[in-house]
Amino acid sequence: MHTILDSVAANSAVWILLCLVLLTAVQTERVSSELKESYFASQAADIVRTAESLGYVDELARCCEDSPSAREAMSKIAQLCPEGSAYTLVWKTEEGEVIGAIGAREIGVAGYVTVMVSTPTRVTYLTLGVGED
Amino acid sequence: MREAFFLATAAVVVAFMTALLVQGINNDVSMLHELAVRRSSVTKLSSCADSAREDLERYLRREAEKEVFSSAALGNLPDPSNVKTGKWVEEAIEYLGKQDIRAGIEVEKVVFGRATDPEGALECAAQLGYTLKDGGCGTELVGREDARFTVPVRIYLASDLASSFRSTVVARVRRCFIQNIGADYQEVSRTVANAVEEYERRCDGMDLDFRASVHFEVSRDNETVSVELTFEAIEITDVGELAKVTVDGKTERVTFKAQAVSIKLTFKRG
Numbered sequence: 356m357h358t359i360l361d362s363v364a365a366n367s368a369v370w371i372l373l374c375l376v377l378l379t380a381v382q383t384e385r386v387s388s389e390l391k392e393s394y395f396a397s398q399a400a401d402i403v404r405t406a407e408s409l410g411y412v413d414e415l416a417r418c419c420e421d422s423p424s425a426r427e428a429m430s431k432i433a434q435l436c437p438e439g440s441a442y443t444l445v446w447k448t449e450e451g452e453v454i455g456a457i458g459a460r461e462i463g464v465a466g467y468v469t470v471m472v473s474t475p476t477r478v479t480y481l482t483l484g485v486g487e488d
Numbered sequence: 489m490r491e492a493f494f495l496a497t498a499a500v501v502v503a504f505m506t507a508l509l510v511q512g513i514n515n516d517v518s519m520l521h522e523l524a525v526r527r528s529s530v531t532k533l534s535s536c537a538d539s540a541r542e543d544l545e546r547y548l549r550r551e552a553e554k555e556v557f558s559s560a561a562l563g564n565l566p567d568p569s570n571v572k573t574g575k576w577v578e579e580a581i582e583y584l585g586k587q588d589i590r591a592g593i594e595v596e597k598v599v600f601g602r603a604t605d606p607e608g609a610l611e612c613a614a615q616l617g618y619t620l621k622d623g624g625c626g627t628e629l630v631g632r633e634d635a636r637f638t639v640p641v642r643i644y645l646a647s648d649l650a651s652s653f654r655s656t657v658v659a660r661v662r663r664c665f666i667q668n669i670g671a672d673y674q675e676v677s678r679t680v681a682n683a684v685e686e687y688e689r690r691c692d693g694m695d696l697d698f699r700a701s702v703h704f705e706v707s708r709d710n711e712t713v714s715v716e717l718t719f720e721a722i723e724i725t726d727v728g729e730l731a732k733v734t735v736d737g738k739t740e741r742v743t744f745k746a747q748a749v750s751i752k753l754t755f756k757r758g
Contacts, residue, residue: 360492361492361499364496364499364500365496368499368500371506375507376506378510378514382517382518382521383513383517386517386521389524390524392528393527393528396528396532396535397527400534400538403538403539404535412542412546420737466528466531469586469587470543471539471543472543473546475550475737480583480586
């Protein structure tokens with residue numbers, strides 16, 4: 356014969372178990388996305404480093420006032436992104452005004468790297484985001 | 489009743505064991521979380537440090553090019569004390585602040601030297617010291633890196649050639665009068681013209697454009713012969729493929745313009 360006490364205990368145990376499993380699942384999901392972000396950020400940092408070594412960032416800095424050339428230089432940087440990944444490349448002034456932007460507008464899980472690019476007239480920031488396609 | 493007691497106890501034990509298991513998993517998850525955050529932080533700090541170094545080089549290159557251009561126009565060699573880095577340091581700290589990084593940055597004295605490739609070009613070196621601390625998780629990165637690059641304008645070579653041209657003309661005119669105290673205006677004129685031609689040819693072979701204007705006056709009295717040589721304009725332009733600088737957004741060629749110099753030579757008659 357089952358009593359009310361049995362039901363309450365069994366029910367509580369099931370609820371506790373469910374809550375904990377859910378909590379773990381949520382946390383695991385969060386950590387998984389953080390790990391992915393971290394991986395994508397290091398990938399973005401590598402791409403920017405390669406772009407610097409190839410002179411693409413210098414080229415971009417030189418064509419601050421020349422939008423078509425700037426876009427070309429940005430495309431060269433974007434081409435360094437691995438195939439099958441989504442990217443966004445935004446070039447902004449110090450005040451946040453967008454000078455140029457290419458790539459996806461929104462990426463789900465992504466890692467971002469921002470570098471400083473001094474041009475002959477002002478300081479600008481170039482942000483590269485790499486994420487899942 | 490007894491059965492119920494066992495069932496309730498078993499349920500609590502199962503819940504407790506599950507809690508322990510989940511707690512263990514949670515600890516692992518927290519550790520992974522911590523690792524992911526630290527990894528992101530380290531990536532951010534190192535990429536910011538790289539960015540600062542690369543940008544310093546970009547900034548210094550532009551400043552060095554400006555200095556080469558303006559000093560050459562005055563017939564001087566570039567002076568590193570004219571390259572100021574204070575403004576760049578402020579901007580770099582602001583950039584790092586926007587990345588949630590507290591930064592201490594210093595740029596040690598900029599040094600100019602003579603490069604060997606291309607021979608006589610300008611080599612610039614500076615050292616960047618930084619302490620970066622991530623505001624998010626307290627990760628710190630301390631480093632010291634060299635920024636070193638060459639401005640491929642052969643400014644030292646141009647300066648050498650200007651000096652060498654002056655001393656060559658002086659030596660040849662002196663020799664001309666030592667050999668023959670009665671040397672006339674035509675002879676001096678020929679000597680100077682030959683020297684100019686020789687330097688033009690020599691510079692042409694080195695992708696340098698050489699122009700010189702030398703005036704002279706010969707005066708004689710019973711005891712002495714004086715020659716006053718005035719090097720009014722010696723201009724040497726590096727026309728090499730790489731020798732272009734950007735000044736205020738414009739691409740320019742550098743012309744070393746040696747300052748006017750007068751030299752008076754006096755010879756005593758036998």
